[in-house]
Structure formats: structure tokens, C-alpha cells
Amino acid sequence: MKKSLPMFREPDACSCDEHGHDHDHGDHDESRRGFLKLAAGAATALAATSCGTKPDFDALLQKHYKVMTDEEKKKVFARLEERTRAITGVKVHITDPQPMDGVHFAYALNLSQCNGNRRCVEACARENNLPNDPEIRYIRVIEVDNGSQHLEKGTVHYNPEKVPQKGKFYLPVQCHQCDNAPCVRACPTKATWKEPDGIVVVDYNWCIGCRYCQAACPYHARRFNWVAPSIEPERINPNQGYLSNQIRPVGVVEKCTFCLHRTRNGRYPACYEACPTGARKFGNLADPESEVRKIVENKRVWILKEELGTEPRFFYFYG
DSSP: OOEEOOOOSOOOSSOOOOOOOOOOOOOOSHHHHHHHHHHHHHHHHHHHHHTTOOOOHHHHTOOOGGGOOHHHHHHHHHHHHHHHHHHHOOOOEEEOOOOOTTOOEEEEEETTTOOOOOHHHHHHHHHTTOOSOTTOOSOEEEEEETTOOOGGGOBSOOOOSSSSOTTEEEEEEOOOOOTTOHHHHHOTTOOEEEOTTSOEEEOTTTOOOOOHHHHHOTTOOEEEOSSOOEEOGGGOOSEEETTTTSOOOTTOEEEOOTTHHHHTTTOOOHHHHHOSSOOEEEEETTOTTSHHHHHHHHSOOBOTTGGGOOOOSEEEEOO
16 A cells, blocks of 8 residues: 655645645745745644644744754754654655765757657656656656657657657756756745756755746746655655655655765766666766766757756757
């Protein structure tokens, strides 16, 4: 039987009405962030108390990731580990790998070699503790007619007996880790930001679920948890990063982080390792000898929706 994972935002064990939040576009200073977080948390606590469910006050009062001390982070990680084990029976270990000096991660994808097999999608889901819902996937592979530039006419729901299909090409899309990220600007609580190594992250405890970031992303790269994620215990990856693949609660928006719990420790992303055709290239854009840097400098690379000025760290090329 599938076990549901923690629901930090609102209980579902009763018939209480869903609470709402005011997400007007106002000043984004510390007092506003505090107000939004406390308002959301107070509504959650009130609903939980009225339904007989014990609210998680430690999560409610938790500081933003950026202002927590190392000791406070350890306590938070321990609390999350304990809660996950209590609900799923799985012992997990949450770490907090930091950006490495002189590293600027980037991805390049050879569309001549991608055959649409979607093994990257499944590997990503397993690595990042994504729920069983097929709509909650960080990577979407779009099947498009050869010669077409109209991606909106493509489909992610192809299901032939064999790939690639004649007359088609395949375009994987995920978070592009933009240098000028519209999702970061849209967040009213500053729960999402760009790290020094180029990865855009989310403090899931500070996400209030307004989905402004999801609406702002031009690459459809963010996913919202409408219900509590449900994962079989045997599918849970116990090696977790606080800013990456920790099991996310209901009511938050999540995204690809280039598997920072792996890449900041010198490993490749799970999708890279799963690709059977070698279409995916990943590395340090700041290193002149890295494969991804040589591709960007010597191939005719292109980016999606260049006219928007998002300056993504995800490049496409042929051959």
C-alpha cells in the first residue's frame, strides 16, 4: 500500500474549507515576507487545530534558509528526517552541499542524438523523490515534426511502440537555471533564488504556494503539489539535499536543481547518467576545458525563447 508523505500546509483528514492567501504585488521587504509566512502558517495551524490535527509549529516558525545558522539547519534536517521515517518507515539523510568556488553549471543537449526514449524522465523522478503522478515530472520531452519550429504543436503524450518515430525530433525541456530568472523576481516571499553556481533553488518551507513563479516561468519547468506526494517506500531515495530532493510537502512549487546534491559533490545529474544515446552534456561553464564550455564556444548552440532575455544555462545544438 502506498504511504502518503507529510502534509505541512493543510490537513486532508477532515472536510475543512481550503484557506486562501492574499498575494498582491507589493513591497518585498522582510516585514512583507514575515507577514505572508505568518498569515499562511496561522491559517494552517487554525485549520489543523479545528480538525484535530496537530500543527507543526517548528515548521511554521522556521527561519528562511539564508538566515539560519549551521546549528539551526542541523535541527531542521533532523526534524525532517525523523518525520519522514515516522511516516514512511525509511531512514533518510538530508545534507546541505554548498556551491563550489569557480563553478558555473550548464547543460547542453544534442538534439541529433536524442531519440525520445524518456529514460532521463524516469531517472530524474527516482533520484528526486517525485510522486507517482506522471504530471509531476521535472523533465518533459516534446515530440515535434521535423522542420517545425512550432513547439506548441508538439506533444509530450506520445506513446509509440518504438522511438524515434520517422519524421519526428525530440526536445527535452526542464528548468533552464536562468541568469535572469523571471521566477525569482515573481516570488513574493523570496523563497526562490539563484545560487553562485548558477542553480535556482527553493526553500520549500518558505514557499506559500501562490504559484506566481510557476506562471512566470516561460519554460513550464515548475510543478505544484496539489495533494500530498505519495511514493512507495522502496522508491524513496534516502540520500537527500535540503535544497534539492528532500521530499516536498503538499502546497508548494518544486523544480529541477541539476541534482545539486550530486553535482556539488562531483557527480553528474541522474538524467545525464541515464541517457543511453549520449545526447546530454553537463559541466562547468567557467572551465575552458570542460565539454560543455567547448560545445558553447564551437557549436551553433541556441536557446529557447531567446527574445525573453532570460539568459538560460541550458543550450541546444545539432551534431
